[in-house]
Amino acid sequence: MTKLKNDRFLRALLREPVDVTPVWMMRQAGRYLPEYRATREKAGNFMALCKTPGLATEVTLQPLERFPLDAAILFSDILTIPDAMGLGLYFAEGEGPRFEQPLRTEKDIRRLGVPDIEEDLGYVIAAVSMIHRELDGRVPLIGFSGSPWTLATYMVEGGSTKEFAKVKGMLYEQPGLMHQLLDVLARTVIAYLNAQIDAGAEAVMIFDTWGGVLTTRDYREFSLRYMQRIINGLTRENEGRKVPVIIFSKGGSQWLEDQAASGADALGLDWTLDIGLARERVGSRVALQGNMDPCVLYASPERIREEVAFILQSYGKGSGHVFNLGHGIHQHVEPEHAAAFVEAVHDLSAPYHQ
Amino acid sequence: MTKLKNDRFLRALLREPVDVTPVWMMRQAGRYLPEYRATREKAGNFMALCKTPGLATEVTLQPLERFPLDAAILFSDILTIPDAMGLGLYFAEGEGPRFEQPLRTEKDIRRLGVPDIEEDLGYVIAAVSMIHRELDGRVPLIGFSGSPWTLATYMVEGGSTKEFAKVKGMLYEQPGLMHQLLDVLARTVIAYLNAQIDAGAEAVMIFDTWGGVLTTRDYREFSLRYMQRIINGLTRENEGRKVPVIIFSKGGSQWLEDQAASGADALGLDWTLDIGLARERVGSRVALQGNMDPCVLYASPERIREEVAFILQSYGKGSGHVFNLGHGIHQHVEPEHAAAFVEAVHDLSAPYHQ
Numbered sequence: 001m002t003k004l005k006n007d008r009f010l011r012a013l014l015r016e017p018v019d020v021t022p023v024w025m026m027r028q029a030g031r032y033l034p035e036y037r038a039t040r041e042k043a044g045n046f047m048a049l050c051k052t053p054g055l056a057t058e059v060t061l062q063p064l065e066r067f068p069l070d071a072a073i074l075f076s077d078i079l080t081i082p083d084a085m086g087l088g089l090y091f092a093e094g095e096g097p098r099f100e101q102p103l104r105t106e107k108d109i110r111r112l113g114v115p116d117i118e119e120d121l122g123y124v125i126a127a128v129s130m131i132h133r134e135l136d137g138r139v140p141l142i143g144f145s146g147s148p149w150t151l152a153t154y155m156v157e158g159g160s161t162k163e164f165a166k167v168k169g170m171l172y173e174q175p176g177l178m179h180q181l182l183d184v185l186a187r188t189v190i191a192y193l194n195a196q197i198d199a200g201a202e203a204v205m206i207f208d209t210w211g212g213v214l215t216t217r218d219y220r221e222f223s224l225r226y227m228q229r230i231i232n233g234l235t236r237e238n239e240g241r242k243v244p245v246i247i248f249s250k251g252g253s254q255w256l257e258d259q260a261a262s263g264a265d266a267l268g269l270d271w272t273l274d275i276g277l278a279r280e281r282v283g284s285r286v287a288l289q290g291n292m293d294p295c296v297l298y299a300s301p302e303r304i305r306e307e308v309a310f311i312l313q314s315y316g317k318g319s320g321h322v323f324n325l326g327h328g329i330h331q332h333v334e335p336e337h338a339a340a341f342v343e344a345v346h347d348l349s350a351p352y353h354q
Numbered sequence: 355m356t357k358l359k360n361d362r363f364l365r366a367l368l369r370e371p372v373d374v375t376p377v378w379m380m381r382q383a384g385r386y387l388p389e390y391r392a393t394r395e396k397a398g399n400f401m402a403l404c405k406t407p408g409l410a411t412e413v414t415l416q417p418l419e420r421f422p423l424d425a426a427i428l429f430s431d432i433l434t435i436p437d438a439m440g441l442g443l444y445f446a447e448g449e450g451p452r453f454e455q456p457l458r459t460e461k462d463i464r465r466l467g468v469p470d471i472e473e474d475l476g477y478v479i480a481a482v483s484m485i486h487r488e489l490d491g492r493v494p495l496i497g498f499s500g501s502p503w504t505l506a507t508y509m510v511e512g513g514s515t516k517e518f519a520k521v522k523g524m525l526y527e528q529p530g531l532m533h534q535l536l537d538v539l540a541r542t543v544i545a546y547l548n549a550q551i552d553a554g555a556e557a558v559m560i561f562d563t564w565g566g567v568l569t570t571r572d573y574r575e576f577s578l579r580y581m582q583r584i585i586n587g588l589t590r591e592n593e594g595r596k597v598p599v600i601i602f603s604k605g606g607s608q609w610l611e612d613q614a615a616s617g618a619d620a621l622g623l624d625w626t627l628d629i630g631l632a633r634e635r636v637g638s639r640v641a642l643q644g645n646m647d648p649c650v651l652y653a654s655p656e657r658i659r660e661e662v663a664f665i666l667q668s669y670g671k672g673s674g675h676v677f678n679l680g681h682g683i684h685q686h687v688e689p690e691h692a693a694a695f696v697e698a699v700h701d702l703s704a705p706y707h708q
Contacts (some may be wrong), residue, residue, distance in 0.1 A: 277570075
């Protein structure tokens with residue numbers, strides 16, 4: 001077992017005592033960093049960056065060189081899974097992800113199978129191994145996947161969407177077919193995350209970016225149920241250490257109680273809910289990860305510090321909080337502002353852990 | 355006072371007994387109707403349609419010819435206000451609204467004033483008068499405005515946005531300046547809605563489309579507070595009849611209790627919250643308007659009927675519910691599906707009012 005030099009992140013996820021509140025940032029390896037843009041340039045395009053373990057490792061580690069972050073997260077994309085299933089992922093310049101073969105017919109869905117992780121997603125697993133080796137216990141490594149529902153939205157729509165017309169049309173009109181799609185995705189995510197855990201991921205996170213566009217009933221049936229099934233199927237221990245699972249349904253703060261009963265160790269929170277109120281609602285069942293509005297990083301370091309202080313105070317004393325943004329860091333944020341954010345969390349949180 | 359032949363909508367907003375649950379649809383006069391597309395063609399462009407009272411009246415009345423709706427809503431756009439303030443609204447084909455002169459500097463904001471409603475927004479008021487006359491008491495007419503915060507997002511960003519970087523940058527870094535902008539917008543909305551009420555609007559609705567992107571603290575300070583100020587400034591009675599006010603913060607269901615204390619008569623609900631649970635939370639303080647997912651209209655009439663039945667059952671017995679979609683009807687919905695929706699509400703709701 002790799003000895004971790006800094007295990008604050010894992011301890012907070014399991015609600016064990018920590019010295020200061022751990023912090024990382026969603027999309028911390030990203031376009032706001034000039035060194036990321038340089039590596040991406042070298043790779044040629046975004047998918048080449050994901051598919052080359054050496055380069056994925058390089059960008060994963062970049063933010064750790066700049067900021068005293070308490071976790072690294074695998075650099076990859078949630079759409080590697082549909083790509084491995086044969087949908088042909090590509091990125092149209094300035095337009096986001098697209099699929100060459102979106103799921104249009106019942107036949108398209110019925111012929112989907114769980115891809116061979118080794119063969120079709122081996123580049124991700126190789127990156128996890130390499131990052132884990134390079135980190136050498138400095139901080140834990142987070143593996144991740146999209147949730148089945150979130151992956152399904154892209155696969156049925158053929159890319160990003162604001163209206164969810166096609167995927168919800170299917171959900172409402174052909175719920176059985178939607179369940180079949182979600183089932184094969186859930187089985188794939190289990191195999192995918194277990195392979196990441198085997199390769200060295202010390203925690204995993206499921207991004208349910210579009211869970212929040214569903215009704216309460218449908219969130220439970222079409223999104224949360226499948227995340228729960230994934231949690232039950234995961235290797236929850238690795239080399240004698242528990243592997244915590246974080247689920248994050250963006251826009252889903254109305255369903256925190258349901259999420260807390262899913263078996264996840266921690267819930268991601270977007271910024272729209274007061275974290276103190278969220279803590280009251282979930283009690284000691286789960287840890288919470290979040291939740292500063294990423295737009296605060298456009299303000300001055302002083303203002304960033306103020307907002308960090310407000311969130312720390314709202315959460316209150318004791319462990320169980322991993323500080324983060326409520327969504328990925330934006331492209332046009334100054335790296336110095338990210339530095340001020342990370343520093344403020346460590347500086348201001350010690351009194352809450354005495 | 356115009357005698358209303360059908361006052362179900364107003365009665366439900368005031369939680370007075372009704373025979374069946376009233377229903378209308380946000381954006382009911384819109385692109386899903388071929389007759390709307392024909393009138394828009396005749397107008398040349400969207401703003402010409404808004405600015406020609408005869409054509410605005412024509413499209414406002416079109417859905418009432420097709421469906422037994424219980425309310426008409428003024429055909430207009432929330433961005434008429436910034437346009438009247440001199441920002442130069444235009445619509446780039448397929449790209450949504452844009453402003454020629456977005457608010458970029460402190461000076462831009464400091465020189466804004468309340469526009470002369472008669473002079474700069476007279477075309478809207480003329481449309482309200484004409485629609486009111488044409489309706490002749492058939493159903494009530496709803497006037498509307500955007501909320502100050504929602505208008506501010508477009509005015510500062512210069513158009514639609516997904517990230518809200520500029521407007522939130524201002525909110526976080528220059529809160530005083532943001533309050534100055536919201537103040538002039540609130541005073542404008544009061545004058546604008548009062549002119550609509552004077553011209554015949556029997557109820558008014560404030561669309562807070564982007565309230566849900568704020569933190570809890572900022573929602574209260576930068577959005578709800580200004581809607582509350584507007585409600586306090588409105589003429590709440592017209593020809594001896596109470597003029598109900600509906601507020602709708604999309605994505606804001608976590609703040610229902612705050613909204614219920616705002617002085618509004620009714621709250622709009624998007625589809626992500628179970629309406630029965632919403633009713634428990636607000637008690638008898640306000641009526642509720644909503645909240646079927648507009649995507650259900652892509653499914654079959656049978657499935658639409660099922661979803662209507664589910665929502666009616668969730669709300670339960672008694673008045674205080676205006677049925678609606680949780681957001682505007684989509685462009686690619688079949689008009690026959692909208693018909694099935696309206697019919698189902700009237701058909702299935704009678705037992706809840708006995």
